[in-house]
Amino acid sequence: MACTHEEIDKDWLPSDNKLIRKHPYCRCCGKVKNTSSLRAKRMGFFANILSKMRSDFERKGIKITQSQIRLILKELELKEAFDVFSLSFDVQKGLFIEVVAKYIGVSRRSLESYL
């Protein structure tokens, strides 16, 4: 069961650039809140991208099935890729490309162009 996250006071923690800064974090799971300017997106954002990819690729003769899309979204959910509390959009992009490339045989470059 994914944590619903309850933010508590800032604490001194190392940030991405290895400097010790004050960060808010979750009292339940301890995850540090993402404070970068690029906020993470919810599942609907990625579901929209997948349906856009589906129609684009179909025109190029690459078939993406509804069950492939379901598997992709399910695996992303298992990887907690829709955790808008702790993730930055950059981290999400990496997870999205990794999972989509596993299920759909297209280059990472053409996936990146959708994000």
Ligand SMILES: [Zn+2]
């Ligand atoms: Zn939490």
